[in-house]
């Protein structure tokens with residue numbers, strides 16, 4: 001029998017009030033082992049208070065070659081930014 | 095893809111590198127860039143993993159509980175470093191198993207320093223001081239490497255390395271302030287580890303075939319000779335504090351260049367060790383291969399258990 005352990009992505013919340021952030025990946029047979037390994041590999045120095053693991057194959061990623069279609073339209077929408085609106089200097093608190 | 099399209103992509107890629115943009119795993123990259131990264135990152139990972147062997151050997155013989163917990167934590171960190179790096183390499187499409195296979199078959203190299211034996215407790219101090227010290231210089235330079243996952247792994251690793259070097263230096267400081275025999279033990283360790291540590295930076299620039307391309311792609315940020323010089327310049331004063339002598343009669347401060355001149359490195363010895371004829375090459379590989387093979391049934395059993403649990407859950411739901 002020969003079956004390689006699947007890959008998992010690890011997300012860690014470094015302290016309450018902050019979001020979980022991608023820390024890296026590791027191999028484990030199941031979610032329980034992935035959590036245990038994540039604790040040993042990524043939080044040996046109090047780097048976290050909460051861990052999420054998800055098997056890498058369940059992540060759908062956008063393709064960088066489509067970045068043009070995906071992200072460029074936002075570039076021309078300058079009216080979404082406060083600096084687009086010309087207001088007098090005397091105006092305060094806005 | 096036509097030749098023209100590839101050329102166009104190559105130009106975009108080179109421009110991104112020139113702008114100091116990071117390259118991420120799914121971005122288009124020249125095949126050679128991918129391969130060079132896989133080679134460099136996996137060899138780095140192998141070095142972390144094989145590097146545990148000379149020190150792991152001393153954990154049970156550490157002279158106090160304080161020394162033991164520190165050494166244990168250091169060796170555990172090195173395992174972690176290996177894992178961060180293997181994961182970074184995997185994002186480029188090589189599997190963990192393939193990388194192990196390359197290590198175990200001798201196809202992939204690891205740092206030649208780990209093919210030297212650690213024969214006394216002073217070696218634990220010297221490895222931390224010099225070997226981790228040299229690794230830090232290498233790794234700090236790599237924190238700005240162009241491949242994102244590699245650079246991120248390096249930042250994490252650099253944060254963890256500093257204690258490795260300090261715990262090693264503290265061991266030597268204690269020995270050097272101890273009895274005559276203890277100090278002699280520290281001197282003996284320095285005599286044996288000094289030259290191999292200088293070799294850790296690799297061949298001189300003129301004879302390093304990959305350096306030029308690696309610098310161009312910002313895979314490497316400083317050349318072997320630059321890093322080696324930096325190491326020597328910062329290490330000499332540290333040896334003076336310990337009161338032990340670096341085994342190089344030609345080592346001398348050069349006031350004009352504001353750096354140390356040093357003697358000829360024995361490159362024949364370096365190539366011998368790289369080619370597999372160092373004092374411990376065989377021992378290290380035997381230890382790795384047997385750990386992998388003897389752990390096989392455990393890995394299989396864990397996988398079988400996980401699958402069984404999974405099937406059981408499905409059945410319960412059904």
Ligand SMILES: [Fe+2]
Pocket residue numbers: 142171172175229251255
């Ligand atoms: Fe390390």
Ligand SMILES: [Fe+2]
Pocket residue numbers: 172226229255258
């Ligand atoms: Fe280290």
